Amino acid sequence: MQTILxxxxxxxxxxxxxxxxxxxxxxxxxxxxxxxLAHGAFAMIxxxxxxxxxxxxxxxxxxxxxxxxxxxxxxxxxLERLLYRRIYGSTELTQVLMTIGITFCVIGITNYFFGPxxxxxxxxxxxxxxxxxxxxxxxxxxxFVIACGLLVAGGLWFLIEKTxxxxxxxxxxxxxAMADALGVRTQAVYAxxxxxxxxxAALGGVVGAEFLPIEPYYALRYMVxxxxxxxxxxxxxxxxxxAACLLLGxxxxxxxxxxPDFGNFFFYAAxxxxxxxxxxxxxxxxx
Amino acid sequence: MPDLAGIVxxxxxxxxxxxxxxxxxxLLTRIVAVALxxxxxxxxxxxxxxxxLGQAALFGAGAYAAGIACVNGMTEPLTLVLIGAVAxxxxxxxxGSVMLRAHGLAQLxxxxxxxxxxxxxxxxxxAYTGGSDGLSGLMVSPLFGVFAFDLWGKTAYLFGLSLLVFxxxxxxxxxxxxxxxxxxxxxxxxxxxxxxxxFVFPVLLKMFAISGAVAGIGxxxxxxxxxxxxxxxxxxxxxxxxxxxxxxxxxxxxxxALAGTVIFMGFEHMVxxxxxxxxMTMVGALLIxxxxxxxxxxxxxLGTISRATTRGKGGRG
Numbered sequence: 001m002q003t004i005l006x007x008x009x010x011x012x013x014x015x016x017x018x019x020x021x022x023x024x025x026x027x028x029x030x031x032x033x034x035x036x037l038a039h040g041a042f043a044m045i046x047x048x049x050x051x052x053x054x055x056x057x058x059x060x061x062x063x064x065x066x067x068x069x070x071x072x073x074x075x076x077x078x079l080e081r082l083l084y085r086r087i088y089g090s091t092e093l094t095q096v097l098m099t100i101g102i103t104f105c106v107i108g109i110t111n112y113f114f115g116p117x118x119x120x121x122x123x124x125x126x127x128x129x130x131x132x133x134x135x136x137x138x139x140x141x142x143x144f145v146i147a148c149g150l151l152v153a154g155g156l157w158f159l160i161e162k163t164x165x166x167x168x169x170x171x172x173x174x175x176x177a178m179a180d181a182l183g184v185r186t187q188a189v190y191a192x193x194x195x196x197x198x199x200x201a202a203l204g205g206v207v208g209a210e211f212l213p214i215e216p217y218y219a220l221r222y223m224v225x226x227x228x229x230x231x232x233x234x235x236x237x238x239x240x241x242x243a244a245c246l247l248l249g250x251x252x253x254x255x256x257x258x259x260p261d262f263g264n265f266f267f268y269a270a271x272x273x274x275x276x277x278x279x280x281x282x283x284x285x286x287x
Numbered sequence: 288m289p290d291l292a293g294i295v296x297x298x299x300x301x302x303x304x305x306x307x308x309x310x311x312x313x314l315l316t317r318i319v320a321v322a323l324x325x326x327x328x329x330x331x332x333x334x335x336x337x338x339x340l341g342q343a344a345l346f347g348a349g350a351y352a353a354g355i356a357c358v359n360g361m362t363e364p365l366t367l368v369l370i371g372a373v374a375x376x377x378x379x380x381x382x383g384s385v386m387l388r389a390h391g392l393a394q395l396x397x398x399x400x401x402x403x404x405x406x407x408x409x410x411x412x413x414a415y416t417g418g419s420d421g422l423s424g425l426m427v428s429p430l431f432g433v434f435a436f437d438l439w440g441k442t443a444y445l446f447g448l449s450l451l452v453f454x455x456x457x458x459x460x461x462x463x464x465x466x467x468x469x470x471x472x473x474x475x476x477x478x479x480x481x482x483x484x485x486f487v488f489p490v491l492l493k494m495f496a497i498s499g500a501v502a503g504i505g506x507x508x509x510x511x512x513x514x515x516x517x518x519x520x521x522x523x524x525x526x527x528x529x530x531x532x533x534x535x536x537x538x539x540x541x542x543x544a545l546a547g548t549v550i551f552m553g554f555e556h557m558v559x560x561x562x563x564x565x566x567m568t569m570v571g572a573l574l575i576x577x578x579x580x581x582x583x584x585x586x587x588x589l590g591t592i593s594r595a596t597t598r599g600k601g602g603r604g
Contacts (some may be wrong), residue, residue: 005548005570029392035392035395080593083575083579086579087578092338092392093338093534094396094578094582095337096340096395097530097531097534097574097577097578098574098578098579099573100527100531100574101570101571101572101573101574101578102571102575103571104567104568104570104571104574105567105568105571105572105575106571107564107567107568107571108564108565108566108567108568108569108571109568110563111564111567112565112568116564167471198426214563224399224403224523227395227396227399228396228399228400231392231393231396235392241359264403264407265407265408265411268401268403268404268407269401269404271396271400272385272397272400272401272404275389275393275396275397275400276385276388276389276397279388279389279390279393280393281393
């Protein structure tokens with residue numbers, strides 16, 4: 001029972017950390033139809049900034065997160081202007097190649113400046129101690145990540161379903177040319193959603209650093225995981241991303257706990273099965 | 288006969304490498320093995336339009352099949368290559384029948400998942416594959432019973448080069464056959480091809496099997512020449528790098544595949560000796576540059592330039 005419960009908590013927290021990162025990618029792919037393999041690179045940049053801010057500048061955890069998100073967004077703006085705008089509407093192969101190229105550049109440049117070592121982001125005291133929830137104790141950091149995930153999911157749902165920006169966003173997704181003709185500034189919608197996606201990647205990279213450690217090849221190592229989660233969930237769907245993250249998080253964590261020798265075997269076997277049955281993901285749009 | 292000239296040039300460049308870099312024959316043999324892998328990607332991606340990031344699964348299947356056969360006493364090199372080709376073709380059939388169920392992004396994700404699954408399987412089945420230590424101790428008997436595989440890799444390189452030329456000639460026939468033309472048609476417009484009465488799925492599956500055989504030959508060559516088979520031969524990184532080489536050279540031309548491999552691996556050898564992270568930055572910048580400036584690769588760029596110059600002459604004349 002104890003084992004099942006700790007697997008469940010770990011799986012939930014890991015799934016939520018994945019979710020925070022992947023929902024941004026899901027937005028980019030669902031809305032802008034860009035297969036952005038460099039999404040993990042933005043999470044990695046944020047991790048490096050947060051680690052630098054917390055360890056070398058001595059800032060607090062909250063300040064480090066904020067600085068990381070802002071810094072990553074600032075870095076991403078020229079990339080969006082100069083590179084991403086050119087591949088909107090290109091074939092998947094072109095987009096994959098361009099974004100793999102960006103990923104390689106980010107890895108090379110960050111390691112040139114920060115050195116090829118594992119970066120840690122020290123947790124504040126309040127998050128590193130266990131919390132008693134009545135029947136057992138849980139690491140506070142796990143609860144924090146779960147709370148962040150729920151907050152992100154709720155916030156995005158509100159933004160997309162309940163605000164006027166959300167209406168414009170959905171209109172642009174359904175028919176960009178028509179939305180443009182009706183006076184929606186689709187370029188601005190694209191730019192804002194790209195910024196939101198990058199900000200979420202940054203947030204996820206920092207709070208998820210306990211599960212996905214910040215290391216030199218971070219962007220490449222987890223690129224596949226993020227892409228897989230999005231294609232399983234269905235691009236552009238919040239519900240699909242939640243379902244995919246929780247399911248794949250559970251499969252991965254359970255596999256590691258019970259059969260550590262097999263590594264990622266179950267993860268990828270599950271992915272092949274799911275993609276074969278649901279080629280568009282759980283909640284993907286048809287067409 | 289431009290093809291005949293091309294084949295002579297390939298053989299000549301290969302022999303020039305043999306005379307100019309006698310100390311780097313191991314690297315040159317590696318280039319030949321990877322060139323076979325890149326050719327195999329060209330068959331499915333360049334000629335059929337099926338993008339794949341998991342082709343190393345087929346390369347690794349050939350390498351491990353040849354390696355395991357060799358450890359178990361089957362040491363004749365040509366037989367080993369044949370075993371590698373068959374194993375690659377079988378793996379290609381398997382991979383094709385899974386990948387062709389999906390389209391677009393899902394297809395790409397499936398290819399990645401398949402290569403990762405092969406990687407985990409090779410890691411897990413350490414009784415046969417040596418796991419993460421790699422499969423070592425391959426003692427290959429002399430080619431035709433005469434030419435032993437020497438310490439300097441001379442035999443291995445010449446053997447690899449002849450294999451490459453042979454495969455290249457065979458592929459030239461494949462891609463210009465009615466079957467090859469049909470594949471190009473499917474790449475352009477699968478619905479129209481289906482409307483004309485051709486079956487798309489079996490044609491693509493057949494190309495996957497051929498491509499698997501080519502990749503398997505490459506894997507077997509790598510196993511024979513290095514005498515070890517490591518887990519890196521079934522990795523996502525190798526698949527992605529090979530795709531980059533193909534795009535650099537130009538999709539849909541067999542010469543582009545070869546040129547891309549030689550240029551990429553030559554640069555990699557020089558730059559990564561200084562600092563591996565500089566190499567990553569450079570490849571990244573190169574990729575971005577190719578996508579922005581020369582979407583059809585170096586061979587496409589050359590074609591554009593030569594067309595522009597001939598048109599210029601025609602205009603003035």
